[in-house]
Amino acid sequence: MIKEKKLSRRDLILDAGKVGIGAVGAAGLLNFIPKPAMAKEAQQLPWPYEKLDPEEVGKIAYDGWYKAFCSYGVATGLLTPLQKKIGEPYTLLPIEGLRLGEGGLVGWGTLCGSLLGATVAVGFIAPYDAGKQIMNEMLQWYSDTQLPIYKPANPKATVAVQTTSNSPLCHLSVGKWCQKAGKSLGSPERKDRCARLTADVAMKTAMLLNDWKDGKFKSTLKHPSAIYGITAQHNCNECHPNKIPDVIK
Amino acid sequence: MIKEKKLSRRDLILDAGKVGIGAVGAAGLLNFIPKPAMAKEAQQLPWPYEKLDPEEVGKIAYDGWYKAFCSYGVATGLLTPLQKKIGEPYTLLPIEGLRLGEGGLVGWGTLCGSLLGATVAVGFIAPYDAGKQIMNEMLQWYSDTQLPIYKPANPKATVAVQTTSNSPLCHLSVGKWCQKAGKSLGSPERKDRCARLTADVAMKTAMLLNDWKDGKFKSTLKHPSAIYGITAQHNCNECHPNKIPDVIK
Numbered sequence: 001m002i003k004e005k006k007l008s009r010r011d012l013i014l015d016a017g018k019v020g021i022g023a024v025g026a027a028g029l030l031n032f033i034p035k036p037a038m039a040k041e042a043q044q045l046p047w048p049y050e051k052l053d054p055e056e057v058g059k060i061a062y063d064g065w066y067k068a069f070c071s072y073g074v075a076t077g078l079l080t081p082l083q084k085k086i087g088e089p090y091t092l093l094p095i096e097g098l099r100l101g102e103g104g105l106v107g108w109g110t111l112c113g114s115l116l117g118a119t120v121a122v123g124f125i126a127p128y129d130a131g132k133q134i135m136n137e138m139l140q141w142y143s144d145t146q147l148p149i150y151k152p153a154n155p156k157a158t159v160a161v162q163t164t165s166n167s168p169l170c171h172l173s174v175g176k177w178c179q180k181a182g183k184s185l186g187s188p189e190r191k192d193r194c195a196r197l198t199a200d201v202a203m204k205t206a207m208l209l210n211d212w213k214d215g216k217f218k219s220t221l222k223h224p225s226a227i228y229g230i231t232a233q234h235n236c237n238e239c240h241p242n243k244i245p246d247v248i249k
Numbered sequence: 250m251i252k253e254k255k256l257s258r259r260d261l262i263l264d265a266g267k268v269g270i271g272a273v274g275a276a277g278l279l280n281f282i283p284k285p286a287m288a289k290e291a292q293q294l295p296w297p298y299e300k301l302d303p304e305e306v307g308k309i310a311y312d313g314w315y316k317a318f319c320s321y322g323v324a325t326g327l328l329t330p331l332q333k334k335i336g337e338p339y340t341l342l343p344i345e346g347l348r349l350g351e352g353g354l355v356g357w358g359t360l361c362g363s364l365l366g367a368t369v370a371v372g373f374i375a376p377y378d379a380g381k382q383i384m385n386e387m388l389q390w391y392s393d394t395q396l397p398i399y400k401p402a403n404p405k406a407t408v409a410v411q412t413t414s415n416s417p418l419c420h421l422s423v424g425k426w427c428q429k430a431g432k433s434l435g436s437p438e439r440k441d442r443c444a445r446l447t448a449d450v451a452m453k454t455a456m457l458l459n460d461w462k463d464g465k466f467k468s469t470l471k472h473p474s475a476i477y478g479i480t481a482q483h484n485c486n487e488c489h490p491n492k493i494p495d496v497i498k
Contacts, residue, residue, distance in 0.1 A: 036333060045343045091285075092289060110359055184497045245428065
């Protein structure tokens, strides 16, 4: 699957000769440790994609939250089934490396980590233009939807409250839910809320990717930067309650 | 470099036999396309790291912005030199897949894309605890520092103004700069400001990673979620000018 560079048997023997090792047998070549100059190249983007089962994706993502939180949860929900279905290049990606998006980036409450995990997965799966529009739709859906929706088979806590964040920011998404539910950040209910939301984001991303694979993904949604003259969310008045600063156009 | 699963010569012959291909010669095996069940596994984290030259990192990141913007810029600044120095597993990662962080996530102004690129790179390079603290320091530095600092050898526009964002959000970082400079989002000056900031973020990340590699990285900075009882930035009054909502603890 991966394109190989200077790794044919003939080239390996030639390269071995060049660096003074001399001709070696095929068995020796199979134990050859590639040096930078002959390292394999990455498989060109977009990576091959087969439609995912959203229910399977949701379950893996929910369980994934309890292993390494939101960013890892969505990434493992989307990528683990592709590692099993397709193998390389997905198996070459250590998914746990994507966990630092947790808590809106190590607890800073910026972009919801679930969306960071989705962004990286979509970036490898979809061509740039489609991926950009899929993520635009994802952030709008995340902002507008009463979450969480997902009902785990074996919930770890009771989550009775749904909220709409009006924003893709972790701080607003978690904060509004905690206020309405009357639960703290450290409560089992808040944790299960985020685990369920992680499943929701992974499942919605899988559904949009499946639509794209089927040629059914259509989006005319404008990117906020094209509307406001600045990169922005749509909930302007939440941070600018009195007057929105003039935008320089 | 990559751990192999069922890919020894002996195992390949055994596997080929199992699926009815029969014994084949070594030359044939070298052209073998792995199926999911025998796909290579990802190299375990953290990936090997060699200290980077911050100046080289900055130049690649600056030029990278003009190819695919901020998230890609930082990722390519950090990872391209490692592809050259170390080879696999870095060469197996198609860096352009990380470009969707642009404009705070496809123009939504959330987490500055440069920090998203840094997050993914650090997630592969540093062990989890160190990576988490490196990114905590990065977000604090990004918020507190007059940016941009980087001076390109061949600038594409004049950037005379520096600003402090007080936030890791693209919307605030770009917005405050545009207001002070009197330049629009679409201006050459704003674009070069973001290209320079991309270099700054990549260079600072490289310096922290180099310190960590030397055993010199120390950080006692608390994560905001441990201070406020909610995932948050430190600029509370900027969005809550009158009263910060009660935090449920």
